[in-house]
Amino acid sequence: MKSICVYCGSSPGERPEYKAGAIALGNEMVGRGLTLVYGGGNIGLMGIVADTVLRGGNPVIGIIPKSLVRKEVGHKDVTELHIVDSMHQRKQMMADRADAFIAMPGGIGTYEELFETFTWLQLGYHGKPIGLLNVAGFYDKLLAFIDHAVEEGFLKRHHADLLHVSDDPAELIDRLERAPRHPVDKWAERRERT
Template identity: 70%
Template sequence: MKSVCVYCGSSPGNRPEYAEGARLLGRALAEGGLTLVYGGGKVGLMGIVADAVLEHGGRAVGIIPEALMQKEVGHRGLTELHVVRNMHERKQMMADRADAFVAMPGGVGTFEELFETFTWLQLGYHAKPVGLLNLAGFYDGMLGFLSHAVQEGFLKQVHADLLHVGDTPAGLLTQLAGAPRVRVDKWQEARDQT
């Protein structure tokens, strides 16, 4: 594992644990020699994690759509900053440049990125580990909902278990580094059951 894509909020959130977790994640990435790949923003948790990576001598690669760059939310002090045409190009480039994915607390955009990457893993489009940094229990409700989806027969437990969950940056990165790279084929499993 050489690079980690981090999805997180463009705001810092209301709890100090979120910003502190972003700083700790940035430091852990830099000290572990892992390149940060993220959405390129200078605001919120995005900016905090990138600044922490850079402060500790690491590499931070940002990928931001033109429209957001024009709103002056792009971080101009990164190791690399790529300005792309739209969100689809942004997400594809982030996925291509990463060896693993981490979702921190965030809003709808963070959720969408997490679930798209998680879906791609479930469908076998990639075999990169996906992790959830559950700072201050932020994702407890979502994890409960995923368990509900398993109980209701819409998500298999084997697929739910593909999501690595940790409440500390160092612990989650250790999980991701040790995770087997297994290519899942949800549709093959479905065909095998018929």
């Protein structure tokens, strides 16, 4: 594994643990020689992770839509800054450039990126592992909701378990490194029954 795409908030959040988690993740990536792929912003947790990785001397690849560059939130000091036409292009390029994904605390954009990448894994569009850095229990309610979806028959347990979860960056990256790198075939069970 050479690169990780990190999804996270354009806000730092209300708790100091979120900033500390972003710094800890960035430092762990530096220590492992990993490249950061991210949304290209200079604000919030995005900017904190990017600045931490840059200070450590590792490459940072930012991918940002033109509309956000115009709002002056593009990080000018990254190793590579790719300016794209749309959010769709941004997400596709981030997915293409990364070997794994980690979602930190964030808002709607972070959830959308996480769930699209998770869906792509479940449908077999890629075989790259996905992790949640569950800083200060931020994702506890989301994880309970995923368990609820399993209990109600809308999600298979083995698909839910594709999401690796830890509150410790080192442990989470270790799990991602050990995870299988092959696409999932969501429909295999259904074909086998027919």
